[in-house]
Amino acid sequence: MRLRSFQRGLRIGAIAFAILTYLILIGLPTRLGVVAMPVLALLTALIFWVALRGGKSKQALAYRAPAPLLLTGATAGLVAGLLTAALIAGFARLLAAGVNVQPYLDKIVPMNIAALYGVMPGAVVTGDLPAWSWLWQAILLTLAGIVGVLLVLSERALRQRTWSTGGTLRWLTILLPFILLTFVIWLGNPDVTLGGNNRGTLRLLAAMAAIGSALFALRAARPGREQRVLALLLLLGLAYLPFTLDQFQNSVMGIVFIFVMMGLGLNIVVGFAGLLDLGYVAFFAIGAYVYAFLSAPFASPAFSALLTSLGIPADGPLISFWAAIPITMLTAGLGGVLLGIPVLRLRGDYLAIVTLGFGEIIRLFMLNMSDLTNGPRGLLNVAPPYLFGYSLGNPRDIFILALLGAGVIAFAAYRLDGSRLGRAWIAMREDEDVAQATGVNLVQTKLLAFAIGALFAGLAGQLYAARQTNIFPDNFTLFVSVDTLSLVIVGGMGSIPGVVLGALALKGLPEVLRGIDEYRIVTFAALLVVMMIVRPEGILPSTRRRRELHDIGGPASESAALEPALPSDYRTLDGGKP
Amino acid sequence: MLVLDQIHTYYDRIHALKGVSLTVERGEIVTLIGSNGAGKTTTLRTISGLLKPRAGNILLEGAPIDELPAHEITRLGISQSPEGRRIFARLTVEENLEMGAFARSDKAGIRQDMARVLELFPRLRERLHQRGGTLSGGEQQMLAMGRALMSRPRLLLLDEPSMGLAPLLVEQIFQIIRNINEQGVTILLVEQNAHVALSIAHRAYVMETGAIVLAGPAADVLASPQVREAYLGG
Numbered sequence: 001m002r003l004r005s006f007q008r009g010l011r012i013g014a015i016a017f018a019i020l021t022y023l024i025l026i027g028l029p030t031r032l033g034v035v036a037m038p039v040l041a042l043l044t045a046l047i048f049w050v051a052l053r054g055g056k057s058k059q060a061l062a063y064r065a066p067a068p069l070l071l072t073g074a075t076a077g078l079v080a081g082l083l084t085a086a087l088i089a090g091f092a093r094l095l096a097a098g099v100n101v102q103p104y105l106d107k108i109v110p111m112n113i114a115a116l117y118g119v120m121p122g123a124v125v126t127g128d129l130p131a132w133s134w135l136w137q138a139i140l141l142t143l144a145g146i147v148g149v150l151l152v153l154s155e156r157a158l159r160q161r162t163w164s165t166g167g168t169l170r171w172l173t174i175l176l177p178f179i180l181l182t183f184v185i186w187l188g189n190p191d192v193t194l195g196g197n198n199r200g201t202l203r204l205l206a207a208m209a210a211i212g213s214a215l216f217a218l219r220a221a222r223p224g225r226e227q228r229v230l231a232l233l234l235l236l237g238l239a240y241l242p243f244t245l246d247q248f249q250n251s252v253m254g255i256v257f258i259f260v261m262m263g264l265g266l267n268i269v270v271g272f273a274g275l276l277d278l279g280y281v282a283f284f285a286i287g288a289y290v291y292a293f294l295s296a297p298f299a300s301p302a303f304s305a306l307l308t309s310l311g312i313p314a315d316g317p318l319i320s321f322w323a324a325i326p327i328t329m330l331t332a333g334l335g336g337v338l339l340g341i342p343v344l345r346l347r348g349d350y351l352a353i354v355t356l357g358f359g360e361i362i363r364l365f366m367l368n369m370s371d372l373t374n375g376p377r378g379l380l381n382v383a384p385p386y387l388f389g390y391s392l393g394n395p396r397d398i399f400i401l402a403l404l405g406a407g408v409i410a411f412a413a414y415r416l417d418g419s420r421l422g423r424a425w426i427a428m429r430e431d432e433d434v435a436q437a438t439g440v441n442l443v444q445t446k447l448l449a450f451a452i453g454a455l456f457a458g459l460a461g462q463l464y465a466a467r468q469t470n471i472f473p474d475n476f477t478l479f480v481s482v483d484t485l486s487l488v489i490v491g492g493m494g495s496i497p498g499v500v501l502g503a504l505a506l507k508g509l510p511e512v513l514r515g516i517d518e519y520r521i522v523t524f525a526a527l528l529v530v531m532m533i534v535r536p537e538g539i540l541p542s543t544r545r546r547r548e549l550h551d552i553g554g555p556a557s558e559s560a561a562l563e564p565a566l567p568s569d570y571r572t573l574d575g576g577k578p
Numbered sequence: 579m580l581v582l583d584q585i586h587t588y589y590d591r592i593h594a595l596k597g598v599s600l601t602v603e604r605g606e607i608v609t610l611i612g613s614n615g616a617g618k619t620t621t622l623r624t625i626s627g628l629l630k631p632r633a634g635n636i637l638l639e640g641a642p643i644d645e646l647p648a649h650e651i652t653r654l655g656i657s658q659s660p661e662g663r664r665i666f667a668r669l670t671v672e673e674n675l676e677m678g679a680f681a682r683s684d685k686a687g688i689r690q691d692m693a694r695v696l697e698l699f700p701r702l703r704e705r706l707h708q709r710g711g712t713l714s715g716g717e718q719q720m721l722a723m724g725r726a727l728m729s730r731p732r733l734l735l736l737d738e739p740s741m742g743l744a745p746l747l748v749e750q751i752f753q754i755i756r757n758i759n760e761q762g763v764t765i766l767l768v769e770q771n772a773h774v775a776l777s778i779a780h781r782a783y784v785m786e787t788g789a790i791v792l793a794g795p796a797a798d799v800l801a802s803p804q805v806r807e808a809y810l811g812g
């Protein structure tokens with residue numbers, strides 16, 4: 001038993017080492033600066049946590065005793081720590097010896113190694129490194145292994161005791177967003193030097209973590225008054241974010257929340273109704289272009305000519321941003337119905353292919369209808385929103401608007417989820433025939449899913465156009481659909497808070513990691529694969545999904561479906577006593 | 579109550595029902611038996627509107643229903659427990675039952691029927707919050723029947739309720755079917771298990787390759803040499 005725990009530790013340590021090597025080689029330390037080593041250690045702890053908890057089954061969590069677990073964790077940490085320390089020291093030696101490794105390993109620059117040692121790059125070149133620093137790195141990563149064990153143990157404790165009995169961890173979860181918010185605000189103080197050049201990045205990261213942890217805090221709170229009070233406090237705290245973040249940070253958050261709006265809409269189509277729509281970008285594009293036509297008619301040759309011939313001046317916005325909202329949404333919704341009608345009878349992969357085609361058709365239409373859309377040159381000078389004569393076009397205002405938009409859509413989605421229509425969607429997703437036989441009008445239910453999803457994408461598209469002010473067909477490629485679908489899946493299909501987390505993870509984090517841009521796609525692809533294995537239901541799944549994928553709620557398993565393997569007390573069946 | 583008059587149903591070019599006529603009177607249990615592939619399931623799916631007949635009429639209380647979409651037929655009081663149960667595997671037992679009452683809006687009535695169904699199937703009460711897919715085969719069958727009852731049907735279509743169940747359980751399920759019938763629900767029962775089906779039914783139809791080949795009171799059909807040979811092993 002002890003030997004097996006040890007071997008498991010070796011294996012997990014080696015895996016962690018491989019991941020760390022990859023992260024170092026793609027230049028993550030440079031990006032993180034002073035906090036490189038702590039962040040790597042934190043990441044390692046998370047890797048250990050995932051590896052130690054042992055797959056997805058509840059049993060794996062429940063049946064491993066603390067002592068062998070600790071042995072495994074400590075071994076893994078020690079292995080990863082020593083190997084990584086050796087690797088870093090090795091690179092440092094090479095660099096100090098004047099070996100030019102760049103042709104082979106393009107990110108092993110002195111800066112990268114310096115970040116790991118917490119010294120200036122010059123020190124690496126001269127070989128003037130703290131002597132015992134490798135030990136510090138090894139210890140830090142060993143500690144990460146132990147933290148991983150603690151995470152597994154506390155997760156287990158939480159599951160067994162359930163949230164309602166309270167506990168320190170529950171309160172920590174509830175307090176975490178406030179701690180992070182305070183940290184964000186504190187980092188905004190110009191006198192603070194933490195993070196050096198990367199202070200802004202650190203701040204953005206903390207802001208995103210604050211939003212993400214707020215969602216977990218809400219889940220940890222007891223339903224009822226505690227949850228309501230917490231929600232109010234969190235809302236107040238988060239509402240302060242746009243006012244404390246700088247332009248760049250706000251602009252990243254703006255795009256993240258535009259994608260939250262998109263994700264919430266697609267979540268209705270895919271998560272609630274189970275219709276795999278890969279052409280979702282079409283409605284985003286429709287929203288953006290319709291708003292562009294309305295606010296900058298002069299940019300479109302055909303449209304401005306038409307207006308002029310009707311005697312309507314085309315040299316300024318036709319209507320305000322606010323008045324345009326119903327028009328863009330309804331147009332996009334109509335697009336949703338138009339897409340829905342031909343695909344009513346399609347399911348699964350066929351549906352995916354046809355909708356994918358629809359998305360591309362809209363883009364090609366925008367690209368080739370030059371008279372109307374100005375083709376690849378795009379529509380320029382789209383108007384920002386105005387309120388009482390003030391422009392709301394700067395990143396902070398766009399972030400606020402996106403927050404509001406996402407809030408409204410989230411509320412609508414939440415109401416829909418519990419509604420009659422929501423139940424019809426679920427039934428349809430499960431079994432179309434039976435749903436119909438229980439009285440669900442399939443045509444209407446499907447079209448409503450497409451239309452409502454499209455409405456929300458249209459609103460997101462309008463806000464996007466107002467944010468960009470110039471829009472081009474290239475803004476609306478298939479990748480927008482794919483990104484949106486990914487964030488829905490990563491967050492947890494069908495889960496509303498999951499969408500927010502998914503958007504933060506897939507749209508926000510890459511912005512933070514701009515420095516490792518070229519490796520972004522690979523890194524995220526790998527993350528996605530790992531996630532789908534460890535947590536197929538998403539980061540923050542809806543309770544129903546979790547039930548679907550983890551067999552929670554009953555001892556019987558799938559295979560029981562056909563066997564009448566019934567317990568002996570079965571005779572109570574006909575209502576009589578045994 | 580229900581009349582099928584010369585019904586022809588196709589799967590594309592496959593002629594599955596070749597002029598099926600049958601009637602079900604109010605309060606009856608009528609059983610439809612026949613070998614595999616005879617068209618029994620097709621008949622039920624045609625009645626409930628999931629398949630559209632290419633020719634012939636279906637009348638419910640004298641009014642034609644063959645043109646109506648399935649969800650409207652449900653609202654007229656026909657409900658079915660489909661072949662292979664097909665419960666919503668990822669919904670809980672309770673949600674499955676609620677889904678059965680989807681077409682209704684009378685909350686009090688639904689609650690009442692929920693209680694009635696749980697009384698009929700006490701096993702389900704213990705498992706209200708378990709998801710459907712984790713139920714045993716027998717429990718799933720009860721759930722499928724319970725779900726069908728939740729729409730408070732006038733006519734209940736049952737497609738092989740005994741499929742895959744142990745003999746003891748088969749007997750109990752049929753007892754429940756009789757109970758349901760006594761509570762005033764008319765039943766059209768499709769079964770492979772001809773012997774038991776004929777023993778609880780009032781009347782019976784025998785189907786072969788898409789057509790009715792024999793009809794009559796259940797006792798007569800049970801006694802007919804043709805049926806004894808083909809379905810009851812001599």
Ligand SMILES: Nc1ncnc2c1ncn2[C@@H]1O[C@H](COP(=O)(O)OP(=O)(O)OP(=O)(O)O)[C@@H](O)[C@H]1O
Binds near residue numbers: 592613618620621661
């Ligand atoms: N979806 C389908 N597409 C094509 N043919 C079908 C389809 N469903 C059923 N059939 C055919 O129609 C005929 C009748 O099938 P049906 O399912 O009604 O038989 P059944 O009497 O219910 O049989 P069983 O007792 O085995 O359930 C069969 O020949 C079958 O192959």
Ligand SMILES: [Mg+2]
Binds near residue numbers: 618619620661
């Ligand atoms: Mg059948």
